[in-house]
Amino acid sequence: MCRPSRALTTRVIGATIGSSLPSRSSKPRRQLSRTFGTSAACLQSTPPDIERSGDKRVIEKSQSLKSHNAPFPRRSHHCGSLSVKDAGSSVTLTGWLLPGRKVGKALYFYPLKDPHGTIQLAVSSAVGGGETLELMRSIPVESTVIIEGVVSERPPKQKRALPGGDIEVTVTSCTLLNPAEQPLPFVPSDEYNLPAEEFRLRYRYLDLRRSVISGNLRKRSQVAHLIRTTLHDHGFVEVETPVLLKSTPEGAREFLVPTRTATSTPSVKSSIGATRRESFTQPLFYALPQSPQQPKQLLIASGAVDRYYQIARCFRDEDGRKDRQPEFTQIDLEMAWVSWGDYPSNNNYGQKDSDSWRIGGKEVRETIEHLIRKVWSAVEGIELPSSFTVMTYEEAMGRFGSDKPDTRFSLELQLVTDRFPQPVRDALANEDQILETLVIRSTDTQFKSAAEKVGLYEAAMSDGAYMVRVLSDGTLNTASRDGSFGILGTPSTVRDALELNPGDTAWLAKRPRTAEGGSTALGRLRLLLATLAQAAGELVLPAAPHFLWVTEFPLFTRADPDKEFLAHGRWSSSHHPFTAPMWEDIEKMYDGRIAEVRGQHYDLVLNGVEIGGGSVRVHDAKMQEHIFGKILQLSEDEKASFSHLLHALRCGAPPHGGIALGFDRLMAILCKTESIRDVIAFPKTGAGTDLLFKSPAPVESEDVLRQYGITQALVVDA
Amino acid sequence: MCRPSRALTTRVIGATIGSSLPSRSSKPRRQLSRTFGTSAACLQSTPPDIERSGDKRVIEKSQSLKSHNAPFPRRSHHCGSLSVKDAGSSVTLTGWLLPGRKVGKALYFYPLKDPHGTIQLAVSSAVGGGETLELMRSIPVESTVIIEGVVSERPPKQKRALPGGDIEVTVTSCTLLNPAEQPLPFVPSDEYNLPAEEFRLRYRYLDLRRSVISGNLRKRSQVAHLIRTTLHDHGFVEVETPVLLKSTPEGAREFLVPTRTATSTPSVKSSIGATRRESFTQPLFYALPQSPQQPKQLLIASGAVDRYYQIARCFRDEDGRKDRQPEFTQIDLEMAWVSWGDYPSNNNYGQKDSDSWRIGGKEVRETIEHLIRKVWSAVEGIELPSSFTVMTYEEAMGRFGSDKPDTRFSLELQLVTDRFPQPVRDALANEDQILETLVIRSTDTQFKSAAEKVGLYEAAMSDGAYMVRVLSDGTLNTASRDGSFGILGTPSTVRDALELNPGDTAWLAKRPRTAEGGSTALGRLRLLLATLAQAAGELVLPAAPHFLWVTEFPLFTRADPDKEFLAHGRWSSSHHPFTAPMWEDIEKMYDGRIAEVRGQHYDLVLNGVEIGGGSVRVHDAKMQEHIFGKILQLSEDEKASFSHLLHALRCGAPPHGGIALGFDRLMAILCKTESIRDVIAFPKTGAGTDLLFKSPAPVESEDVLRQYGITQALVVDA
Structure with missing residues (x-):
């Protein structure tokens, strides 16, 4: 040419x-x-x-x-x-x-x-x-x-x-x-010749040049802007809340920020047998917020805006966990006047219906569904349904053994207590337990070979499940780690109760009648089976994303030693102490039937991953005080740290509710990567180390620390 | 009815x-x-x-x-x-x-x-x-x-x-x-019955309910979104940079964040005459960024995005100054490939022209002018000119005695060295000084009564100026604090040199031939006269905003003791050490004619207030090393803290430049308020105290501090 x-x-x-x-x-x-x-x-x-x-x-x-x-x-x-x-x-x-x-x-x-x-x-x-x-x-x-x-x-x-x-x-x-x-x-x-991630993180300014990372950053920016535009169109006001905030006894540990400008009066300490006078300065600290929860509630309580949002940086001083960052980003929103929607003209209200939202916060639900639909349409070209499935916590735990069920495949648990004779039912009732099963039939084309792979070993490993397999010749294999299944009778009794045929496998497990925690033994086994079935090529998950709301969580859970700072009694808040109870359960709460109280909390789950959560908040100061004092039994100091919130509720706060979505996780899903580090420009390692900026690092000199009223701690080994 | x-x-x-x-x-x-x-x-x-x-x-x-x-x-x-x-x-x-x-x-x-x-x-x-x-x-x-x-x-x-x-x-x-x-x-x-601001800040959730504050927050959100949308339309990518960063020796003092997760090996210290073993843990810290300067330069150096922006939270641990916040918000942007625009086809290039932009960074200028025009059009309904006036630092200092001149009124300084006889000129030349004057004629309708108000006292107070006033009977009044004006001769000589008539007032001041710093004595006097003239109702400032670019600042200034950590020699950076010299002055820089080197820095000034500043950056690693080592004479440790930036420049960084606008200040102007606290949802006081959240505050117990390897400092009075 x-x-x-x-x-x-x-x-x-x-x-x-x-x-x-x-x-x-x-x-x-x-x-x-x-x-x-x-x-x-x-x-x-x-x-x-x-x-x-x-x-x-x-x-x-x-x-x-x-x-x-x-x-x-x-x-x-x-x-x-x-x-x-x-x-x-x-x-x-x-x-x-x-x-x-x-x-x-x-x-x-x-x-x-x-x-x-x-x-x-x-x-x-x-x-x-x-x-x-x-x-x-x-x-x-x-x-x-x-x-x-x-x-x-x-x-x-x-x-x-x-x-x-x-x-x-x-x-x-x-x-x-x-x-x-x-x-x-x-x-x-x-x-084709990329070094290991740790090496690339040291030279992040070269790693970012790779088209895949550069593309992720552009997509992140595009999605953030789409979210902002959509929220502005819906009357949301972006408000920046403080990063330098106050330490609260709210959840995971916070980062502290010592200050130079405001050191309080020294507290004098007499030094025995010394002529010199020693005193300790009292260093004062800000804390970095784990979320803008308190500022956003105060903002809405104020009435300055009735729809708030922020794409907010949050901070969590946790021991390094894989794929967690000490700083992370939330799409955070809060709305005044969140309601029950078209109630009471909505005839479904109060009906037991697997797809009904029976709590307040309808406007939050609608906003998030609209937002997610916009994002999936723009980024993935997928038109999502006009509303997402809603499932109560109780149903999610019963059908899927998980509070964030992956509903892309149908394998479901069954309640089988009633299939066993009265003595078994009585024994379970005495323990306030129920019996559930997960059965893979020989005719199952998706999970059959996975069930065989799981086998005896996995069944025994799956914390407390009991497995019965009917071999092709009709003989029975069983496995469990736990003798407590003796009450069920012989394996043949179980086979007959569950109507197992040659080639079928069943796992049984007991659990408390009132579901607790995030997953059950059979729920975890269900996910393992799905992983194996996918690896075997027998289960192909649908490409369409499965969004799901999980609602009506228990408002309180039995106190966890990890949360002792927020619960001195038997109970701690399942999510946070500002979540409102379902109005139907308020009387139970005041009557002390704490285990039965459900919260107006909602989690948004995508393909079995929790991508956000929120709640309708308590706006009644008296109720909030009851929760702090009578249920969580907070100390006076702890209550004092919430005093401004309580006072704001007393000053005519509107009913309100909100939600936060994890933006890093959301972007990782949209960018089809397993690691949130791939969607963050300058991420830290799981241990919280920044390999590029080489932080955290010691400060130059002890004098710098002394400006903040602090010094290196002396460690004494006796 | x-x-x-x-x-x-x-x-x-x-x-x-x-x-x-x-x-x-x-x-x-x-x-x-x-x-x-x-x-x-x-x-x-x-x-x-x-x-x-x-x-x-x-x-x-x-x-x-x-x-x-x-x-x-x-x-x-x-x-x-x-x-x-x-x-x-x-x-x-x-x-x-x-x-x-x-x-x-x-x-x-x-x-x-x-x-x-x-x-x-x-x-x-x-x-x-x-x-x-x-x-x-x-x-x-x-x-x-x-x-x-x-x-x-x-x-x-x-x-x-x-x-x-x-x-x-x-x-x-x-x-x-x-x-x-x-x-x-x-x-x-x-x-009509509002308590003092300090009281209202304690109850910010009530104060925010006031329509004026609520309106400010909504306007702030509107402007932020308009800015984002405009920047997205111009191909900018929003990238979040770390808040938990590393301490750098860059400018004002930083906030430190002690970490629990990463305490390094203890440095053992032997305890004399003790059987117990003592050691000091070495606490490790993140630092909060004063600006995202280094991350944004690394991002652009990487090539991941060629136009970056962020509405970024920044932190400055300064001793409380009125109307400063320890955390503040910047509209931060950076662009790769910033150029001289249509050079060399632009025939004006290199011409001494009071309205010409003779440095690089043309794309930054255009972006900001477009952005500001959009905001003023949407919020104020004012259509601004398609490009803003450009003035060199030298011209601004000469005409207005300020590096951020308020050009809404015309009162200008004059260079009058040459109006005096040769001995005076020689004396000034020996000191490398020039003589400037500010004259108010008796015929001036705007400043005449202000000049009379300023009077003898103010003239003497205005750091080093010499005042000559011709009374109506022709007699002369003079005032100065400083005997150095004796060289000018008698007041009559001055009157004649400046052609003063009865009723005229003139102030004279000397300054170094090469302008230095932010303002001169006459520049400050000029602003005082304007304030008085406005108060007298004689000067009415135009409603239209006066935007102005000031360029070609000296790249280095004589070292300031406050900045010693960044300059061990005679010179420190006028803005920051990453600013590129004007290409015409590069040879001078290498030749050691440091005072003559002008930087590719630009400030955006609105009505005499600096609302932003930025520069074309050094992209040549060898030049950056020369500046660090030879001019600023940084220590090896200080240089090491910039090592990743130097290496990024060596890995094929594109030429780049950027700018940051102070968003709080910009919003205060748009909301017609004097205080940035009125445009921040939860502001702190000038002393950095949050009266609502009651922070900073002591931590609960010494044990909490020990987790971070720190403790209260012991203060010993001998």
Whole structure:
């Protein structure tokens, strides 16, 4: 194919320090007039004739290359924004120069990459007397350049079905803006030779250059903006709440921030037998919020806004957990006047219905469903149903053995207490227990081989389940770790009670009549079976996301030693102490039937992952005081830390409720990655270490600490 | 005026705890059929017959009122969204009940307020057998209620020119949702009886209910969203950068965050004459960022995005300054490939022109001008010019004696060295000084009386200026604190040199030939004159905002003892050490002519207030190292804290630049308030104290601190 001849100019390359302005015409104009040979595919990952940047000659040459500090022109296009329509246009492009390939005696192809895409540059030795090509050959991979050139359509055979794969840019001039050192710690464009994550985190500024991470960040920004726009359209007001807040006894541990500006009066401590006077300053601290829960409730209580939102940074000083970050982002919202919706004209109200929302906070539900539908439509191209399934905690635990059931597959638990004789039922009733089963029939095409894989061992391992398998010859295999299934009688009794046939497998487990906690033994077994069934290729999960609301959680749970700071009695709050009880259970709460009280809490679950949760809050100060004092039995000091909230409720706070969605987790799901680190620009490791900024770190000197009234702690081993 | 009769129902009021669902029809239906009397104006601030909520009877009655915890219906409208078009509609409203007035034998008016507006409720004793009126009369002011009623147009005489002033809502039922305690600390709707700010900050949840603060928060949210939308439209990507960052020696003092999770190996310290072993743990800290400067530069260096923005929370641990907050918000952006614009085709380039942008970063300028135009158009209805005036630092200092000149008034300084005889000129030259003057002529209508007010005293006070006033009889008054003006000769010499006539006043001051710092004595005097001239009513500033770019600041300033941690030699960075020199001055920089080096820094000034600043950054690692090592003479440890940035520059960083605007200050200007606390939901005092959350505060116990490897510091007085 013959390309048109064209007058081209070369620019003086690599401005030296303090040089005068580079002139566009400091080199004589030359005519470029040649026939381009057949070019091979560009954008191919490792072409055989690639110029390796590790080449010693290239390294030596590149060390003499300088950064360009003089003026340069504006870019005209992104690398990813050009198309065949631009053929014939002169363009100015900027980007990272990737390894080139020789494709003819005097013709080279170089991919030029920016965050928007990659374009093929064609550079001939005829340009600028060969200086341009010589320069480009000397430029180390991943250096930044500014290119002037002309867009042309590739010959049909050379077109590739990639963005920009049908065009190339014939280079007329190249200016090196900033050379990349050689060798780089790793080459981000060489996706087949990436080092381990920990190494890449140290050089995050190279890792971020990878298209996949760069794409995740852009998607995150797009989703955040879509969420904001949708919420603004629904009358939400974005309000920034303090990051420097006060320590509260609310949940996981907080980060403290010592202050210089406000050290209180020293508390004098007499030093025995010493003439010098010693005193301890009392250091004062802010704390970083685990969520904006208190500020947002105070804001709504104030009446300044009736719909609040914030994409809020939150902080949790937890011992490193895999895939947790000490700082994370929440889509946080709160609404005044949240109601029961169209009640009492809604005839379904109060009906036992598996898809009914029987609590307050209807406006929160509607807002979130609308928001999620918008996001899935824009990002995934999936139109979600106009409302999501609602399931009570009790139903979720009974059918799926989980408070965040994965409803993409149907395998369900069954309550089988009544299939056993009266003595068994009496024994269970005495323990206030029920008996549940999970059965895989020999005719099951999805879980049969998974059930065989789980086998005796897994059944015994699955904390307290009892397995009965009917072999093909009718004989029975059983397994359990626990002798307590003796009450069920012989394996044959169980087989008969559950009507098991040859090839069937059943697991049985007891659990308290009133469900507790996040999952049961059979619930965990159900997930294990699904994992194995997927691995075996027998279970294929639907592509469509399964969103689910779980509601009506128990408001209080038996006190957990981990939460002792928030519960000195028998009970602690299942979620947080501001959640309102269901109005039907208020009397029970005041009567002390605490286990029976359900909260107006709602969790949003996606494919078995909890992506958010919230509640209608207590707006009645007397009720809130009862919960703090009588149920949670908080100390006076602890109650004092909530005194401003209680007072705000007393000043005419509207009924209100809200929710928070985990934005990092949501983005990880939308970016189809397992790790939230892939959707955070500068993440920390599971241990809370920032390998790039090398933090946390010691402070320079003890004097710095003393400004805050603190010092290194002395550890004494007796 | 006769209103139509209508069947109305009354709802049982104030659900008791654990009560069954309130029934809509638990009271017999009644016919309301009466002629409404002439109603007085509602929404009037203190009508004579107002029902005072401090009334003892009301307080007693209200104490028996309970919060409503049972279901209630969805609201149908905002109080501010109703208009005459809704006349005849049944509505469900929620809001705060304000003090009512009796307007007829059996008719009361109550304003109902929500964040969107206020509407007049009309309630008759005929509704629900009088129970509704009785309830409403017992409801304390600022309580929250849910109202059902019917919208009607007011009789023409009763219409008021206020939003909603032409309609009212005839109440059919009222439910008290939450009673407000009596007395409240203050009544937010009673704007004429507000307590001092400090008191209101303690009860911020009441203060926020005031319409002015609530309006500010809504405007802030509107502007933030407009900014985000505009930046998204311009290809900017919002990226969240870490709040838990590493301490850097960059500027003002940082907040430290001690960590529990990562305490390094103890550094053993032997204890003399003791058998026990003592050791100090080495506590490790994050630091909160003063700005996202380093993360944003690393992000752009990475190439992940080429246009970054964030509305970012920043932290500064400064000793309390008036109108500063320890946490504040910046509109932060950074762009790769910022250029000289259409250079070199732009013929103005390099011309000495008072309105030319001769540095890089053209794309930053354009983005910000576009953004500001959008905001002023949407919020203020003002169409700003398509580009803002540009002035070099040198020109700003010469003409206005300020690096952030208020150009809304024209009073300018003049350079007058040359009007004096050679010996004077020589003396000034020896000191490398110049002589400037500010003259108010007797014919000046704007500043004449201000000049007289400033008088002898102020002239002497204005740090080093020399004043000469020609009285009407031709005699001369002079004032100065400083004998150094003797070189100018007698007052008559000065009068003649400046051609002063009777009634004229002139101030003279010397300053270094190369301008330094933020303002000169005459610059400060100029602002004082303007303040006095405004107070005298002679100077009226134009309503249109005056935006101005100030560019070409000196890159380095003589080291300031406050900044010693960033400069061990003679020089410190005027802004920050990442600012690039103007390319024309690079050679001077390497040659050690440091005072002459101008930076590619730009400040955005509005009406004499700096609202933002930024720069083109150094992208050349060798240049950055020269600045760190040779000019600022940083220690190895200090340089090490920038090592990741230097390495990122070496890995092919693109040329880049950015800016940050102070969002709190910008909003204070748009909300026409002097205090940024009025545009922050939960502000701290100037001393950094949060009076609502009562932070900072001591931690509960020493044990908590020990988890972080720290303890209270012991202070020893010998």
